[in-house]
Amino acid sequence: MKVLVAVKRVIDYNVKVRVKADNTDVDLTNVKMAMNPFCEIAVEEAVRLKEKGVATEIVVVSIGPKVAQEQIRTALALGADRGILIETEEKLESLTVAKALKAVVDKEEPQLVILGKQSIDNDNNQTGQMLGALTGLPQGTFASEVAVDGEKVNVTREIDGGLRTVALSLPAIVTTDLRLNEPRYASLPNIMKAKRKPLEVVAPGDLGVEIKSTQTLVKVEAPAERSAGITVSSVDELVEKLKTEAKVL
Amino acid sequence: MGILVVAEHNNASLNGATLNAIAAAAAIGGDIDVLVAGKGCGAVAEAAAKVAGVAKVLVADDAAYEYQLGETVGDLVAELGKGYSHILAAASTTGKDFLPRTAAILDVNMISEITAVVSADTFARPIYAGNAIATVQSSDAIKVITVRTTGFDPVAAEGGSAAVESVSAVADKGISAFAGEELAKSDRPELAGAEIVISGGRGMQNGENFEMLYKVADKLGAAVGASRAAVDAGFVPNDMQVGQTGKIVAPNLYVAVGISGAIQHLAGMKDSKVIVAINKDEEAPIFSVADYGLVADLFEAVPELDSKL
Numbered sequence: 001m002k003v004l005v006a007v008k009r010v011i012d013y014n015v016k017v018r019v020k021a022d023n024t025d026v027d028l029t030n031v032k033m034a035m036n037p038f039c040e041i042a043v044e045e046a047v048r049l050k051e052k053g054v055a056t057e058i059v060v061v062s063i064g065p066k067v068a069q070e071q072i073r074t075a076l077a078l079g080a081d082r083g084i085l086i087e088t089e090e091k092l093e094s095l096t097v098a099k100a101l102k103a104v105v106d107k108e109e110p111q112l113v114i115l116g117k118q119s120i121d122n123d124n125n126q127t128g129q130m131l132g133a134l135t136g137l138p139q140g141t142f143a144s145e146v147a148v149d150g151e152k153v154n155v156t157r158e159i160d161g162g163l164r165t166v167a168l169s170l171p172a173i174v175t176t177d178l179r180l181n182e183p184r185y186a187s188l189p190n191i192m193k194a195k196r197k198p199l200e201v202v203a204p205g206d207l208g209v210e211i212k213s214t215q216t217l218v219k220v221e222a223p224a225e226r227s228a229g230i231t232v233s234s235v236d237e238l239v240e241k242l243k244t245e246a247k248v249l
Numbered sequence: 250m251g252i253l254v255v256a257e258h259n260n261a262s263l264n265g266a267t268l269n270a271i272a273a274a275a276a277i278g279g280d281i282d283v284l285v286a287g288k289g290c291g292a293v294a295e296a297a298a299k300v301a302g303v304a305k306v307l308v309a310d311d312a313a314y315e316y317q318l319g320e321t322v323g324d325l326v327a328e329l330g331k332g333y334s335h336i337l338a339a340a341s342t343t344g345k346d347f348l349p350r351t352a353a354i355l356d357v358n359m360i361s362e363i364t365a366v367v368s369a370d371t372f373a374r375p376i377y378a379g380n381a382i383a384t385v386q387s388s389d390a391i392k393v394i395t396v397r398t399t400g401f402d403p404v405a406a407e408g409g410s411a412a413v414e415s416v417s418a419v420a421d422k423g424i425s426a427f428a429g430e431e432l433a434k435s436d437r438p439e440l441a442g443a444e445i446v447i448s449g450g451r452g453m454q455n456g457e458n459f460e461m462l463y464k465v466a467d468k469l470g471a472a473v474g475a476s477r478a479a480v481d482a483g484f485v486p487n488d489m490q491v492g493q494t495g496k497i498v499a500p501n502l503y504v505a506v507g508i509s510g511a512i513q514h515l516a517g518m519k520d521s522k523v524i525v526a527i528n529k530d531e532e533a534p535i536f537s538v539a540d541y542g543l544v545a546d547l548f549e550a551v552p553e554l555d556s557k558l
């Protein structure tokens with residue numbers, strides 16, 4: 001079966017982002033960028049399905065600037081077969097991304113679409129579910145286990161109370177949680193090989209997708225700083241402070 | 250045009266997170282209706298009708314909603330939500346699952362995990378693991394929103410007397426089904442609502458050592474949480490993870506034991522009133538957010554703490 005994986009270019013998760021002095025946005029100049037960690041897990045899951053003989057082809061898609069080709073190449077180096085970049089320099093909201101992905105789903109007709117559960121920049125956690133609604137497909141969100149079983153896929157989901165498994169008819173949408181798998185690193189030969197894998201670049205208009213915005217970023221501020229506390233020298237002092245100073249015990 | 254709040258529940262009782270979502274609705278202003286979608290959920294509807302400030306409770310009692318599947322609940326909320334200016338739900342794993350689906354059906358964007366209401370169309374929400382707070386204005390006809398419970402004090406569970414009205418289910422397309430679950434069983438309070446949370450990290454070394462934290466927690470009536478490293482290593486189950494991609498907590502007291510304080514962990518607990526860190530590494534970043542830091546070996550400090558409480 002064909003698997004479609006959506007990957008997003010975001011700030012590297014190790015970078016502590018700063019807010020711009022004029023409070024219009026965060027400052028991303030010269031900041032290290034990478035594939036969203038949840039998307040790495042999505043790629044890894046697709047590659048494992050291919051290794052198991054369940055998946056036959058892995059297509060990766062990203063919507064974003066020209067440089068997002070880097071993240072598609074990374075996915076190709078990890079084992080994806082071909083890439084599609086829907087190129088735009090504009091700021092994207094989830095509904096637009098979901099509509100662009102729907103256009104790709106209509107064209108490619110994958111049996112499984114794997115996305116990350118959340119982008120670590122906007123922390124939205126929306127796109128996979130929106131794609132589910134637009135395509136009319138079932139969704140297994142926050143997955144920690146994916147088992148394809150004939151015409152169905154069983155997805156174990158991480159929920160607030162523990163774990164829940166849902167049985168979805170295929171085609172289906174899965175969004176990944178952290179414990180689904182541990183992504184591999186790309187080897188040098190595979191990075192070289194990935195350079196020759198096909199990467200198609202299209203404009204949103206080619207897919208009939210219009211980039212619309214309904215949200216205005218009024219301002220972006222740094223969170224309230226916690227003032228540095230004190231170091232206590234013993235458990236006794238800690239208990240004493242919590243009782244008499246903080247009054248929380 | 251009123252506000253529709255979708256109740257969080259397990260068919261038997263109303264989850265407290267609903268009261269925080271209703272508080273956000275009250276901050277927006279307007280008539281507040283609550284939807285209870287479930288199966289055999291009459292008691293939940295009764296509880297919702299008693300909540301202060303609720304105008305009407307809609308009940309969709311149908312097998313399709315027993316397990317809160319995103320597909321069926323998403324369709325129902327889109328159908329009922331058409332007549333409202335705002336649709337709200339708690340930012341739980343349930344709300345996060347169905348509400349983006351609802352938004353897409355209504356052809357609107359969604360605003361995730363708001364922590365403050367600025368006006369009826371403008372909301373504050375953390376982005377970049379809480380390293381920035383964005384104020385977002387929406388021009389969508391219907392505002393679809395999840396509410397981060399730590400941002401809003403709950404409204405009173407008693408004092409209201411709303412009318413309860415049955416609504417019919419939307420046809421189940423039959424594309425997804427519940428296939429089983431493994432729920433954590435614990436007599437300790439839930440992480441989300443606890444006044445005190447004590448969390449362990451990789452420094453705990455194994456699951457058995459978490460017993461030390463359970464003992465302290467039981468003395469304090471606290472909930473027990475964990476870092477991702479502790480969950481990944483299999484010390485404790487996933488529902489205990491605190492952080493950017495786990496649970497967000499803001500108790501009166503948060504005690505971090507053997508946790509380094511990565512930004513992703515801080516994102517889930519740095520709004521706690523008082524933070525205590527116990528770590529043997531005095532350079533650990535957790536100390537930069539701790540009100541009280543104790544540089545010590547946890548295997549000595551925690552048993553001592555237990556004995557002194």
Ligand SMILES: Cc1cc2nc3c(=O)[nH]c(=O)nc-3n(C[C@H](O)[C@H](O)[C@H](O)COP(=O)(O)OP(=O)(O)OC[C@H]3O[C@@H](n4cnc5c(N)ncnc54)[C@H](O)[C@@H]3O)c2cc1C
Nearest residue numbers: 450451452476477478492493494495507509513514529547
């Ligand atoms: C996309 C993404 C999402 C993430 N989401 C989350 C999340 O939601 N929550 C989360 O927690 N993490 C999250 N992480 C992981 C995060 O980056 C850190 O890796 C993790 O929080 C580290 O956990 P830790 O502090 O327990 O472990 P470590 O960083 O290994 O720290 C262990 C600490 O224990 C101390 N220690 C060891 N032995 C002792 C002892 N005997 N006595 C006292 N102290 C001791 C050490 O000094 C050290 O500071 C995420 C990462 C990514 C990439």
Ligand SMILES: Nc1ncnc2c1ncn2[C@@H]1O[C@H](COP(=O)(O)O)[C@@H](O)[C@H]1O
Nearest residue numbers: 006007063115116118119124125126127
């Ligand atoms: N611009 C994009 N291009 C490709 N995939 C995306 C994009 N934005 C979001 N996604 C996918 O949707 C997931 C969830 O993102 P979000 O809803 O933004 O939190 C990500 O992990 C990606 O898999």
